[in-house]
Amino acid sequence: MYENGEDSKQMLIEDSIGRKILDAAIEIINEEGYENLTIRKVAKMSGCSNSAIYMRFEDKDALARAVAALYAKPFLRLMDDNYKEEDSFIQNMNRIAKAEYDRIQEMDSESVHLQMVYRGSLPQNENPFLLRLAGYLENAAATGEIRTGDYLEMAYVLAGSFWGVAYMLKSDQNMEQEMAYRILDTQNRMMLHGLEIEHNENNFWNILRSKGVDVDKALERMKGNKDAYKSFLVEFFDDPDFAALRESLGENNTSDAFEYAHGLKGMAANLGLDAVYQPLSKLVEILRQGSMEGAMDAYKQVCDACKVVTALL
Template sequence: MTVALKKPPRSARKPKGDGHMRRGEILAAAEKIFIAEGYAGATIRKIADAVGVSSTALYMHFRDKDQILLEIGKEAIEQLLSINVALSQEPIDAVEKVRRMLDAYMRFAFENPNTYQLVFCGSNEAISVEKQQAVSDLGDRCFDEFSGPIREIAAAGRLKTGTAESAAQVLWAACHGIVSLVITKPSRNWAPAEELMQVTLDGVMHGLIADR
């Protein structure tokens, strides 16, 4: 038997701060629906229902589901960019900077599996290139901050193979590979996340970078 749920009465005026909280609720609900039903299957109505608001109320925060998806990506990459910028300014060895950036990247993925899967493991082909440009530019800035200390390592002659560009790509891809597999295939008998992160970092860092 299906029981119809009554919606709570809507107040004439939302309390201060409620709009920001509601926006976060929409993004969190949208993440789950995008992952469960794909881009095509996710609709404004489904997202609104999950949050407990009308479609009209949701449109007060986001004009369409493209904007919701792009906002999720923008917030995720901004967090990672902020981490990379802060670490790049630390007065520490370039190798340690790279390791800390990669460690932070994997921790972000494991702590935010829905966001990571949606932003880094999915395809946004349904969204126009023009709409994606701002998020793409953020991603480029984030990767460039990560690549900076790798260029320092290469300039010091410490790369065992490849160039700064190829080393940066391989280091990122290795970390992305392990976290994306763990997140998307949770039924596998994976070792603890902390151990996987350390083994990955030890392997790729020692494989590519020579000791002084």
């Protein structure tokens, strides 16, 4: 009999009858809801006998678990597609939460409930979702964003909280997407605070270092004045030359764009912003030749590098 996600995956590869049964069950759940799923209906829609179904699934619940396992696979892909090592943990969690919420919105309520039950039925140390999230937490701890601890337990708390809130949001017929996103963002921040996210001064500088900022070299230039350095960082990213650079590039004005990019490059170097300095240097050399070829790609790299640091300020 087929009981779990791997069995369901194997069924799709090897068992054509099992595939018909699962396809029929998915269609019934999508069109009529889980409460209207019956073995009799699955048999009729799939063209398979009741005995063929019972040979593979003990009962309706076992069949539903197999369906839930298949529904779960896209969520793992969403986690992988939306996790970026260069971003902060909260940025990653917000991005993943929004992507998964959008996927949940495409499902009926019973399918969402089945997904929650399926995930809860898996042992923690065999649950691919928790293991993936625990890995993200471990990475965050390595950069000083959170305390060290039982990452699997932390993942369990975060995942349970997300699904509870997401299910509640889906049930609210008047909930607008942007409001739902804000609620998920607030929920993430509250949960992370509960997991003792550290925001002390030492961790701030360590996180900057982990993002490629040469903090020590910059502080040496400023004689160790951390307050001044932090102030200069904020001012740099608020510099109107960034907007002027974008406007000049949009107008294909390579001369003005070169001047703005060159000035920003110098400031980035002084502030130890190596990850920003490198694409700015690339952009400066392109513009020095009076060319726009590759300029917008280099500018995008500058913007991406800036976002990594500004998220921490």
